[in-house]
Amino acid sequence: MCLSTVYKNSLTPESVVMRNVMRIECKDGVVILTDLMERQMAIEGTLEMANLVDGVAVVKESYPA
Amino acid sequence: MHIHHDHIIGSAHDHEHSHSHTHEHTHDGVAHTHEHTHAHTHDHEHPHDHDHLHEEGQAHTHSHDCSSGCQGCPSQCEHTPMEELMALMKYMVGHNAAHAKELADLAVQLEKAGSHTAYEQVMAAVSDFEKGNMRLSVVLSSLEVK
Numbered sequence: 001m002c003l004s005t006v007y008k009n010s011l012t013p014e015s016v017v018m019r020n021v022m023r024i025e026c027k028d029g030v031v032i033l034t035d036l037m038e039r040q041m042a043i044e045g046t047l048e049m050a051n052l053v054d055g056v057a058v059v060k061e062s063y064p065a
Numbered sequence: 066m067h068i069h070h071d072h073i074i075g076s077a078h079d080h081e082h083s084h085s086h087t088h089e090h091t092h093d094g095v096a097h098t099h100e101h102t103h104a105h106t107h108d109h110e111h112p113h114d115h116d117h118l119h120e121e122g123q124a125h126t127h128s129h130d131c132s133s134g135c136q137g138c139p140s141q142c143e144h145t146p147m148e149e150l151m152a153l154m155k156y157m158v159g160h161n162a163a164h165a166k167e168l169a170d171l172a173v174q175l176e177k178a179g180s181h182t183a184y185e186q187v188m189a190a191v192s193d194f195e196k197g198n199m200r201l202s203v204v205l206s207s208l209e210v211k
Contacts, residue, residue, distance in 0.1 A: 002160070020153060036152050037144050 004055040006033050008043065011058055017041060024050070024057060031059045147208075154205045161198040165191050 003022055007015040018041050023034040026047050033041045043059050050057040144152075172187035 003156070020156075036156055037149055 002052070002055045003036060004050070004052075004057050006057045006059060008045075008059055009061055011056065017043065017059070021057070029062065033059075151205070151208055154201065154208070158198060158202050158205055161194065161201070165194050165198065168194065 003020045004024075005016055006018045006021050006024070008017045009015060018033045018035055018039075020036040021033050022036055023032075024047060025032040025034075029044060029046075031043045031045055031047055033043070043061055044063060045059050045061040048058045048060040168187060168191045172184045172191065175187060176184035
């Protein structure tokens with residue numbers, strides 16, 4: 001029930017893609033993040049890890065830039 | 066609501082295209098210039114179109130020129146820093162209230178398990194917690210009035 005910080009590919013400060021994430025949806029190979037302000041971000045990939053105690057999640061991108 | 070397609074925004078990419086330019090070169094030892102066209106494959110960034118989903122779930126396309134993703138895009142979907150802080154504050158007050166209730170439920174479980182002292186201590190902690198949350202709530206109300 002806590003808000004999370006979502007990282008892309010690795011749990012490093014420079015990999016933060018969205019903070020205060022309240023919803024994570026995985027659909028058709030796309031992970032859709034929604035923050036407290038209802039902003040959304042779609043990342044092609046999979047949810048690799050979600051630590052609900054620490055409020056962190058990592059999305060593994062399918063096609064890294 | 067605003068969907069940011071992370072994979073296509075502001076990313077450098079390769080593709081082939083052609084362009085014209087003029088440069089100096091030599092033929093039979095004689096230097097001269099002329100314009101010619103040839104293909105290039107290289108990394109670059111350029112203005113582009115992409116789809117967004119808004120609250121109704123309908124996608125639409127608009128174009129913009131960016132090099133660092135949607136974070137730097139001053140669109141109508143943006144909120145002021147104060148609006149964001151207020152939203153976060155409101156969330157935290159509600160969130161703390163939910164946690165206080167969870168702690169009170171836990172205290173009841175301790176009581177049922179036969180630890181009355183622990184029950185009393187946890188309920189005292191819940192009371193302190195609620196006082197702190199009340200203070201946050203007052204701050205939030207004062208910010209909403211402004």
